[in-house]
Amino acid sequence: PVTDGSRELHSLCAQLEFLLQFDLKEKRSFFGQRKDYWDFLCQGLARCRQDHEGVRFVTSLDKLKTPVGRGRAFLRYCLVHQQLAESLQLCLLDPDNLREWYYARSPFLSPQHRVEILGSLYELDSVTFHLAL
DSSP, X not given: OEETTOHHHHHHHHHHHHHHHTTBOOOBOXXXXXXXXXXXXXXXXXXXXXXXXXXXXXXTOTTOOSHHXXXXXXXXXXXXXXXXXXXXXXXXXOHHHHHHHBOTTOGGGSHHXXXXXXXXXXXXXXXXXXXXX
């Protein structure tokens, strides 16, 4: 199993975060806080009417104060529960929502890249992750 001490885990999470932040449009909340991929994931799952246990879990953690921190916790939760590919796929279903959050260079806006990314993420479902949440 992959644990918190694995170098590969840190590389994987950094690449996932880079991918989710690449060409992300700058958005701000009502109070001026910068939105991040966490906000994109929450909105995408909410639009699919998915009451995602990972979102509930992450929002219950009082120590997490920033969207980036919440996004990282969500990625870890999804890896442990083998839900990352499915959760991201739900967020990528709505092309209008994608264009609202990402500029044209985002690989999520390319159908071919989207299929490749999701295929790789579904392969991760066969990997066991034992991470501290």
